Amino acid sequence: MAQLLKPDICIIGGGPAGTAVALGAARLASCVLVERRAPAATVPGRESRACVALMACARRAALAREAGELGVQVEATIDFARIRDHMWRTATALAPNYSAERLAAFGVQLIIGQAKFRDRRTVVVGDQFEIRARRFVVATGASSVPPPIPGLERVPYLMAEDVARLTELPRRLIIIGAGATGMALAQGFQRLGSRVTLLDAAAPLAEEDAECAAIVVAQLEREGVVIRHAVKIGCVAGDAGGVRVTIEGNGSKETIEGTHLIVATDRKASVEDLDLAAARVRYSDAGVPVSPALRTRNRRVYAVGDVVAGQPRSVHAAEHHAGVVIRNLLFGQRARVGPVPRVTFTEPSLAQVGLSEAEARQRRLRFCVLRWPYHDNARAHAERARQGHIKVLVGRSGRILGTTIVGAQAEELIAIWSLAIAQRLNIEALAGVVVPYPTFAEVGKRAAGGSFFMPGLVRPMLRRAVAKLRIFG
Ligand SMILES: Cc1cc2nc3c(=O)[nH]c(=O)nc-3n(C[C@H](O)[C@H](O)[C@H](O)COP(=O)(O)OP(=O)(O)OC[C@H]3O[C@@H](n4cnc5c(N)ncnc54)[C@H](O)[C@@H]3O)c2cc1C
Numbered sequence: 001m002a003q004l005l006k007p008d009i010c011i012i013g014g015g016p017a018g019t020a021v022a023l024g025a026a027r028l029a030s031c032v033l034v035e036r037r038a039p040a041a042t043v044p045g046r047e048s049r050a051c052v053a054l055m056a057c058a059r060r061a062a063l064a065r066e067a068g069e070l071g072v073q074v075e076a077t078i079d080f081a082r083i084r085d086h087m088w089r090t091a092t093a094l095a096p097n098y099s100a101e102r103l104a105a106f107g108v109q110l111i112i113g114q115a116k117f118r119d120r121r122t123v124v125v126g127d128q129f130e131i132r133a134r135r136f137v138v139a140t141g142a143s144s145v146p147p148p149i150p151g152l153e154r155v156p157y158l159m160a161e162d163v164a165r166l167t168e169l170p171r172r173l174i175i176i177g178a179g180a181t182g183m184a185l186a187q188g189f190q191r192l193g194s195r196v197t198l199l200d201a202a203a204p205l206a207e208e209d210a211e212c213a214a215i216v217v218a219q220l221e222r223e224g225v226v227i228r229h230a231v232k233i234g235c236v237a238g239d240a241g242g243v244r245v246t247i248e249g250n251g252s253k254e255t256i257e258g259t260h261l262i263v264a265t266d267r268k269a270s271v272e273d274l275d276l277a278a279a280r281v282r283y284s285d286a287g288v289p290v291s292p293a294l295r296t297r298n299r300r301v302y303a304v305g306d307v308v309a310g311q312p313r314s315v316h317a318a319e320h321h322a323g324v325v326i327r328n329l330l331f332g333q334r335a336r337v338g339p340v341p342r343v344t345f346t347e348p349s350l351a352q353v354g355l356s357e358a359e360a361r362q363r364r365l366r367f368c369v370l371r372w373p374y375h376d377n378a379r380a381h382a383e384r385a386r387q388g389h390i391k392v393l394v395g396r397s398g399r400i401l402g403t404t405i406v407g408a409q410a411e412e413l414i415a416i417w418s419l420a421i422a423q424r425l426n427i428e429a430l431a432g433v434v435v436p437y438p439t440f441a442e443v444g445k446r447a448a449g450g451s452f453f454m455p456g457l458v459r460p461m462l463r464r465a466v467a468k469l470r471i472f473g
Contacts, residue, residue: 215387
């Protein structure tokens with residue numbers, strides 16, 4: 001007979017979203033976390049950390065190659081076994097934080113097994129547990145589903161999250177999917193010595209500001225990555241010795257040969273095994289639709305992280321969702337999802353928060369675009385990272401609507417703009433921030449200050465006011 005549990009909160013899924021809810025709520029409420037994989041296999045965010053570790057190795061290789069231009073001669077030798085080791089170590093470095101022991105120390109009861117709803121207020125795990133919680137949080141994430149390309153199932157290939165499983169550096173690598181992950185992997189492997197071809201049916205980084213995406217694309221092409229976009233992938237063939245991908249476009253066919261194939265296409269929300277219909281929770285392939293407070297149609301059930309429909313999929317989005325749900329569930333607040341930055345971890349990197357220019361135009365908002373280029377930044381010259389710029393969208397009252405940065409450390413620089421948009425700050429606040437010199441952060445301050453106030457100074461009314469002050473001052 002199944003054991004009956006009656007916790008305050010039952011969380012389904014032990015990825016970054018579910019674990020953050022459990023660890024955050026367990027001090028104040030009784031929590032049960034159900035995860036279908038064994039703890040050793042589920043270290044939240046491990047895929048992203050493996051990719052970032054690969055990029056860190058690739059950056060060292062690129063820096064070594066470029067060092068000669070600054071008068072420092074370095075020879076880079078690639079030892080892929082050690083790179084792979086670094087990826088694994090990075091991926092699993094935080095494992096103890098998510099161990100069953102640590103969850104137990106926080107008061108979370110971890111159940112290993114597949115959860116599914118029986119009715120509006122009951123979840124079952126096999127025939128072992130019946131969980132009747134006060135509230136449920138669905139945090140089942142998304143998983144990679146191979147695209148329906150004829151022949152794919154018959155050739156050896158890796159999904160992007162399995163990149164740490166590569167045993168050798170690919171000589172000629174084909175990557176299908178030119179989104180944020182595909183672009184970062186393409187640059188990473190090219191820098192380590194692979195010859196990379198990137199294929200996509202749409203434009204590379206199609207979701208991003210086109211002007212900023214073009215800067216990233218141009219850099220990858222300069223480094224030797226071959227990017228073939230707007231192509232239809234006809235079929236895939238091959239064996240352990242290599243793969244052949246046939247692409248179609250402009251009425252012709254072409255076959256691209258590689259030694260390895262990585263698929264980095266969209267991920268699909270993991271909703272199929274949950275029996276959400278039994279809980280009267282709406283869902284589709286895109287995920288679970290929620291209110292801004294992350295509540296589903298069933299008021300007892302919330303959804304967080306990648307499983308939520310129409311939200312950016314990232315570890316920081318997952319953790320932000322967790323914070324929103326904890327505030328709503330435990331403190332009765334009316335917290336809502338705020339602006340979540342999106343990052344492409346290439347070099348230069350691309351980071352975006354709030355509205356993009358295209359979105360603001362689509363909504364017919366009145367705004368101006370403040371810009372500042374990296375080539376007007378002292379640090380950028382010292383580091384030879386002069387490519388890129390910041391774009392800040394400012395509404396008529398001075399409110400910041402959105403920011404896009406393409407350039408060195410964009411992923412770090414976006415944080416202050418994320419805060420500014422979440423706190424509905426006026427652009428003056430950013431213009432007044434004192435940032436150290438010489439840093440990349442000055443790019444943002446200059447955009448806010450230089451561009452916004454300088455045209456203002458020549459406004460006739462302001463000019464008259466300054467003239468009067470000169471008389472009396
Ligand atoms: C290759 C790659 C690179 C990435 N790089 C980055 C990056 O650089 N930065 C970034 O922010 N994000 C990155 N991401 C995205 C990031 O990993 C996800 O956004 C994040 O893991 C989402 O967390 P989650 O908890 O919502 O879902 P998941 O991490 O998918 O976790 C869901 C968990 O639920 C469990 N589960 C599912 N169904 C059930 C069930 N019925 N019962 C019990 N358990 C269940 C699963 O086993 C899984 O452990 C990357 C992703 C990939 C694949």
